[in-house]
Amino acid sequence: MKLDADTLLALLPAxxxxxxxxxxxxxxxxxxxxxxxGALVEADIERLYDNAFIxxxxxxxxxxxxxxxxxxxxxxxGGTAAFGxxxxxxxxxxxxxxxxxALVLEELAFDTTGWRARAVEFFERVSxxxxxxxLRPHSLRTPDLRQPRPLDRIDGPFGTEAHTADIRALPxxxxxxxxxxxxxxxxxxxxxxxxxxRPATTRPGFYTFDPLGLDxxxxxxxxxETDISHLAEPINVPEAxxxxxxxxxxxxxxxxxxxxxxxxxxxxxxxxxxxxxxxxIDDSEVLVEHLVICDLSPIPTVVPEEWxxxxxTLTFKVHKVGPLTKTFPAAGGVLVGIDPRRGRLxxxxxxxxxxxxVGYAYVFPGDIGAGPYDRRPGPGDNDPLAALPAAAxxxxxxxxxxxxxxxxxxxxxxxxxxxxxxxxxIAGKRTLVVLNTDATETVAPVLNLPDSHLAIQAAxxxxxxxxxxxxxxxxxxxxxxxxxxxxDGALNLQGxxxxxxxxxxxxxxxxxxxxxTGTGTDLTLSLYRCLSGPLRSKxxxxxxxxxxxxxxxxxxxxxxxxxxxxxSVIASTLLGTTAAGRLEASNCLFxxxxxxxxRQEGCVRYSYLPPKSVTxxxxxxxxxxxxxxxxxxxxxxxxxxxxPAFTSTRFDTPAYGQLTRTTAPEIRTGADNGAEMGVWxxxxxxxREANLALALDEYLRFGLEAAAIFVN
Numbered sequence: 001m002k003l004d005a006d007t008l009l010a011l012l013p014a015x016x017x018x019x020x021x022x023x024x025x026x027x028x029x030x031x032x033x034x035x036x037x038g039a040l041v042e043a044d045i046e047r048l049y050d051n052a053f054i055x056x057x058x059x060x061x062x063x064x065x066x067x068x069x070x071x072x073x074x075x076x077x078g079g080t081a082a083f084g085x086x087x088x089x090x091x092x093x094x095x096x097x098x099x100x101x102a103l104v105l106e107e108l109a110f111d112t113t114g115w116r117a118r119a120v121e122f123f124e125r126v127s128x129x130x131x132x133x134x135l136r137p138h139s140l141r142t143p144d145l146r147q148p149r150p151l152d153r154i155d156g157p158f159g160t161e162a163h164t165a166d167i168r169a170l171p172x173x174x175x176x177x178x179x180x181x182x183x184x185x186x187x188x189x190x191x192x193x194x195x196x197x198r199p200a201t202t203r204p205g206f207y208t209f210d211p212l213g214l215d216x217x218x219x220x221x222x223x224x225e226t227d228i229s230h231l232a233e234p235i236n237v238p239e240a241x242x243x244x245x246x247x248x249x250x251x252x253x254x255x256x257x258x259x260x261x262x263x264x265x266x267x268x269x270x271x272x273x274x275x276x277x278x279x280x281i282d283d284s285e286v287l288v289e290h291l292v293i294c295d296l297s298p299i300p301t302v303v304p305e306e307w308x309x310x311x312x313t314l315t316f317k318v319h320k321v322g323p324l325t326k327t328f329p330a331a332g333g334v335l336v337g338i339d340p341r342r343g344r345l346x347x348x349x350x351x352x353x354x355x356x357x358v359g360y361a362y363v364f365p366g367d368i369g370a371g372p373y374d375r376r377p378g379p380g381d382n383d384p385l386a387a388l389p390a391a392a393x394x395x396x397x398x399x400x401x402x403x404x405x406x407x408x409x410x411x412x413x414x415x416x417x418x419x420x421x422x423x424x425x426i427a428g429k430r431t432l433v434v435l436n437t438d439a440t441e442t443v444a445p446v447l448n449l450p451d452s453h454l455a456i457q458a459a460x461x462x463x464x465x466x467x468x469x470x471x472x473x474x475x476x477x478x479x480x481x482x483x484x485x486x487x488d489g490a491l492n493l494q495g496x497x498x499x500x501x502x503x504x505x506x507x508x509x510x511x512x513x514x515x516x517t518g519t520g521t522d523l524t525l526s527l528y529r530c531l532s533g534p535l536r537s538k539x540x541x542x543x544x545x546x547x548x549x550x551x552x553x554x555x556x557x558x559x560x561x562x563x564x565x566x567x568s569v570i571a572s573t574l575l576g577t578t579a580a581g582r583l584e585a586s587n588c589l590f591x592x593x594x595x596x597x598x599r600q601e602g603c604v605r606y607s608y609l610p611p612k613s614v615t616x617x618x619x620x621x622x623x624x625x626x627x628x629x630x631x632x633x634x635x636x637x638x639x640x641x642x643x644p645a646f647t648s649t650r651f652d653t654p655a656y657g658q659l660t661r662t663t664a665p666e667i668r669t670g671a672d673n674g675a676e677m678g679v680w681x682x683x684x685x686x687x688r689e690a691n692l693a694l695a696l697d698e699y700l701r702f703g704l705e706a707a708a709i710f711v712n
Contacts, residue, residue, distance in 0.1 A: 458484025
């Protein structure tokens with residue numbers, strides 16, 4: 001039923017409708033107000049049916065349904081769309097039916113933390129004298145040295161070897177009768193659909209999967225488990241791809257095709273998202289059976305650098321019928337060598353290509369920086385910085401690639417015909433450019449756009465890469481918005497600008513970061529969930545805003561110097577020194593000295609600042625809290641103890657900016673929401689770990705002990 005003023009007015013006698021029309025429709029206006037409120041009630045009633053089921057209910061209903069099932073109260077985890085309590089509530093009944101088993105503990109770990117998990121019963125791996133009426137032929141005291149693949153898994157979550165009993169408590173000691181280990185993968189896998197491989201040496205035919213030319217290991221894209229009775233296998237977790245596993249599967253596939261059988265693929269199966277590795281040469285996809293796993297390390301003493309290359313052909317004999325053979329590649333094909341440990345690719349000797357594209361997956365702690373993930377604001381995120389540009393707000397919308405505009409460079413170039421103004425970035429217009437690609441493009445635009453708003457946005461699930469410096473100048477009405485871009489270059493802002501906003505962007509730190517030059521002082525510079533090099537301005541700006549971002553000064557050098565500008569920093573990590581005019585900060589990690597000119601304004605809350613930093617007033621900051629009222633020597637020891645330690649501070653590593661497990665709890669749980677300080681505050685990892693420990697009390701069998709063991 002459509003509830004509006006006309007519907008309600010039609011229910012009244014015609015006499016009242018006529019009188020109301022003569023009087024100027026006051027009754028109709030009143031009924032319009034009533035209808036709007038009634039429509040809200042009607043919509044709420046319609047939602048009642050959906051809210052009765054855990055699969056379709058709204059987020060606020062989940063705790064109430066959980067309460068009906070007696071689900072223990074969990075610490076709320078917000079700020080990220082990657083995890084919520086819905087799965088735990090939905091699986092409660094079937095988990096309780098299987099309470100006390102390893103299968104349940106594994107599912108419980110995944111539902112309470114959102115991290116992929118593998119449950120291991122360590123008592124199954126304790127070396128014992130076996131009872132002859134209950135033999136376990138899989139449990140061998142000494143690993144079989146003729147089986148290299150199991151040897152690669154020793155001491156890991158998928159190992160099968162036996163160990164001498166270790167009576168230490170978990171997680172220091174593992175192999176004991178009451179122990180169960182829950183291996184957790186904190187890093188998430190991000191699949192890239194079709195990126196441009198980067199030439200790696202001066203010799204032709206050598207490439208890296210990484211678009212920046214870095215040696216990065218390739219990772220598995222986890223396949224979802226469809227049954228609770230299934231223990232996780234390597235194919236189900238985001239671990240680094242093992243070359244022996246890939247080699248064995250590809251060899252088995254080629255042999256099956258030679259024998260006329262259907263291949264039994266896992267990593268290269270079409271189901272579940274397709275093969276973990278894909279290669280296109282000159283726009284033609286390479287067949288899976290034409291991929292060869294190789295060691296592509298440099299050949300010693302060869303200058304200029306050259307790697308080992310894959311063979312030109314591979315020959316397989318038919319196993320079942322006759323001495324027939326089959327040669328790979330097929331006619332018109334080419335073998336492609338891949339090194340998953342280094343993320344390298346090589347073509348056979350004498351084979352060249354004009355373009356090489358790859359599909360693969362990398363890992364990262366969370367949805368920050370450029371990446372192929374959903375960049376829409378999360379539930380309850382009302383920060384205007386998180387809002388994506390809407391096409392309705394722009395005069396011109398350009399889709400790239402398209403027939404009219406195949407590249408970003410062509411969008412910046414002046415049209416050959418001055419009358420042709422379609423699909424071009426033009427001064428004085430509001431232009432939205434959507435990059436629906438993962439490709440790499442070399443472009444170094446120098447734009448002068450007065451009275452313009454230019455927005456360049458990656459399409460959902462895409463990560464375009466732009467190589468070269470990006471320069472913009474304009475006037476006090478010029479605005480720039482960048483979203484989802486990986487910039488292998490610097491962003492240079494010149495003259496007077498109104499606003500520059502970066503969302504989910506990555507700027508390679510050693511390429512210069514963001515620099516503002518000129519006399520303009522009305523610029524508002526905002527970074528939301530970005531990774532960037534240093535920020536510099538020779539003149540004071542209207543405002544500098546950082547939220548959920550990491551600013552890298554490359555080796556502890558200058559991270560941020562914005563003259564006398566007001567600086568607002570929320571849940572961010574700054575690796576290097578910071579200098580500004582005023583400061584408002586919360587839940588931040590300042591790795592270098594902080595120098596603020598106006599200490600009578602602003603405040604720093606729940607943050608870490610190195611000793612001798614000059615800031616406005618502080619509230620519950622470290623190391624101030626642990627040093628309070630202590631003698632000088634003891635205060636110095638405490639200050640050293642709470643110094644943040646990072647897994648890695650290199651941009652080219654998967655665990656970039658991640659705090660180590662040994663970092664002091666005052667830092668790992670020191671933010672105002674109980675999570676860690678710094679850029680990864682949004683993951684709320686302490687809450688996830690606490691939720692797992694709380695749930696284990698209900699589901700762990702009596703006499704057993706369990707603990708989380710972090711794989712990465």
